[in-house]
Amino acid sequence: MDSDRSERTHTQDTAGQRTDGGRADPATEAFVAHRNLLFTVAYEMLGSAADAEDVLQETWLRWADVDLGTVRDPRAYLVRITTRQTLTRLRTLGRRKESYVGTWLPEPLLTAPDVAEDVELADSVSMAMLMVMETLTPSERAVFVLRDVFAFDYDEIADAVGKSPAAVRQIAHRARSHVAARRPRGAVSATETREALDAFRRAVATGDVQGLLDILAPDAVLLGDGGGVKQAILRPVVGAGKVARLLIGGLSRVTGLSLRTAQVNARPALVIRVDDEIETVMAVRIDDGLITGLYAVRNPEKLSHMQQETTLRR
Structure with missing residues (x-):
């Protein structure tokens, strides 16, 4: 645990590098600007803040090596890296859950009041919804989160999950039906x-x-x-x-x-x-x-x- 924490701290320090002019370099600026979004994507898929932080570390390491001249949309590119790393992490998490003592529940987060003001986001990170997410396959989780929560288009999601847009549409439909049958009945204020x-x-x-x-x-x-x-x-x-x-x-x-x-x-x-x-x-x-x-x-x-x-x- 201590080594994991020090690695995450190192990642945060690295992502705070600045150029000689006193400003962060473009790669760092882009990563920091979207960091909370990337954490939310990873956390919704994993249900684990610690694992989401590890995913962000891996995302930063890969992002730091990218030629920014080839990147049209840093937000979409970063989400793609994060999604791929999260899917890899889900396989590890699945093995851990098999040997977990008792019931595995998502990791609770103390959240700021403004999160509740975004009704769709609040619903998607609720413990009840995270438990529903546990019933989806990794690909279904990724597609559902990226499409229904973050409104990415099918082509962008296809790049992130390594499937065709047509396959992504089918997965989205299947995941949406699955979630609708299991989510809490009606909105609760x-x-x-x-x-x-x-x-x-x-x-x-x-x-x-x-x-x-x-x-x-x-x-x-x-x-x-x-x-x-x-x-x-x-x-x-x-x-x-x-x-x-x-x-x-x-x-x-x-x-x-x-x-x-x-x-x-x-x-x-x-x-x-x-x-x-x-x-x-x-x-x-x-x-x-x-x-x-x-x-x-x-x-x-x-x-x-x-x-x-x-x-x-x-």
């Missing part, structure tokens, strides 16, 4: 999410089982991710009654506990602290006014991006 989460928080904090049952859908599912480092449920818990009893029974025994809301992945989520240290980030999925999914991330390696806001851009 931040206000609705916050109200449901506040009711959930009050019920858990006071041990109000009935209050919790009132906000949970009958078929609510709780998923936990401890990564084999922190204690967490290893299999999904299904059913409002089981979820309510597990949460209230487990949290009632913890001393020094605090439950606060925060903007996580552009949606209100619950941050659970013990003695002021983040122990769990719990995001929710809401359908028809009720909580249908609870995603409890406890793996400490996935909580580092909860210390400061991450900027996401389209």
